[in-house]
Amino acid sequence: MLTKPAGSWGLWLCLAAVALSACAAGTLQPAQVNPAGLTREQAQAVLQVALKHQDYPMGKPGVFIDGDLQDESGQPPHPGYFDFSLGYNDPKAGATEYWGLFSVSLATGDVWEINRCQRLDGAELRALQGQIMARTGKTLAAEQPQRQGLGCEE
16 A cells, blocks of 8 residues: 655645645635626626636637627726636647637626627526625616627517
8 A cells, every 4th residue: 555655744734725725815705895896807707617617628728718898998898897818729739719709797696608699698697696796786777778789688
């Protein structure tokens, strides 16, 4: 039977604790959501929760989320939303492939893939959105007129 020296267990536990705290630091804490709405970083964290339950290979090297989508005046193209693209830099092809364009509501955390006009859904996302809406005081129903700016019918 192979055993690890006692010192290596301490190192392993220390590394595991560092990794766990790094993961926790990257997650959205609903209590930190401002009543005025999500920040760009928080909206991206909501998108990451939504994408976990889609068919995108998020762990594949070269996959990226670009969250710097703005119009010519430096504003998000859809008022009340942060827009992100999801893509893949294929090192073998020397090309970038874009998989989707996503809009995340600042007020509710509602997530849409706007090229296909598909609302992303899932139990974990709905729970997070409920916490966001509790902080902002906004609802999906109240946001309906603003959603029309996405160009997607419900």
